Amino acid sequence: MxxxxxxxxxxxxxxxxxxxxxxxxxxxxxxxxxxxxPGPAQSLLPWARALEGAETAAQFHVITDTVTGSESGALLALRDFLRAAGGWCDDHGDRAFGDRYRRASDLLDVADRLLFQLGVDQLAAHENAGLSSAGRNPTGVRQPVLPLATR
Incomplete structure (x- = not known):
C-alpha cells in the first residue's frame, strides 16, 4: 500500500x-x-460480568442503568464522542460530515430515552408481580421502590 x-x-x-x-x-x-x-469496550467487560451475577430486578436495573443511562455511562459517552467527531469535521471544513455525526449522536439520545423507559417498565412489572424481592430477601421486609420516571 x-x-x-x-x-x-x-x-x-x-x-x-x-x-x-x-x-x-x-x-x-x-x-x-x-x-x-485501551480497547474502547474494555471498560464494559467487568459490567457485563457483574450483570451475570445480578439476582434481582433492582440489581439488574442499577447495573444496566449505570452503563447505559448515567452521565458517566458508555452510551452517553459514545454520544459525546460522536458530537466531538462532528466538531472535528466542522473544524476541518467538513460541515456535512459533522452534521451526520451529530445526527448519529442524536440517535443515541433517543436510545437513552428508550432504555430509560424500558428500565422503568421492567422495574414496575417486577414490583407489580412481587418479583423484585421474592426469594431474595431473607428478612421478608419489602424493598423500597425506586421512584419512576425521574429523568
Whole structure:
C-alpha cells in the first residue's frame, strides 16, 4: 500500500468501504499505537460480568442503568464522542460530515430515552408481580421502590 494520504490514493476512484477502512487503519496505525489507548469496550467487560451475577430486578436495573443511562455511562459517552467527531469535521471544513455525526449522536439520545423507559417498565412489572424481592430477601421486609420516571 502506498504511503500517500488516503484522500490522494482515492482521488479518482471510490474504493469499497472495506478497502477505505483498511487503508485508513494502515495509514493511521503509527498514530493509534502511539496513543496507547485501551480497547474502547474494555471498560464494559467487568459490567457485563457483574450483570451475570445480578439476582434481582433492582440489581439488574442499577447495573444496566449505570452503563447505559448515567452521565458517566458508555452510551452517553459514545454520544459525546460522536458530537466531538462532528466538531472535528466542522473544524476541518467538513460541515456535512459533522452534521451526520451529530445526527448519529442524536440517535443515541433517543436510545437513552428508550432504555430509560424500558428500565422503568421492567422495574414496575417486577414490583407489580412481587418479583423484585421474592426469594431474595431473607428478612421478608419489602424493598423500597425506586421512584419512576425521574429523568
Amino acid at each position: 502506498s504511503a500517500q494520504p488516503l484522500q490522494q490514493q482515492h482521488a479518482g476512484a471510490v474504493a469499497g468501504s472495506s478497502g477505505l477502512r483498511r487503508t485508513a487503519r494502515l495509514e493511521a496505525a503509527g498514530f493509534l499505537d502511539a496513543l496507547d489507548l
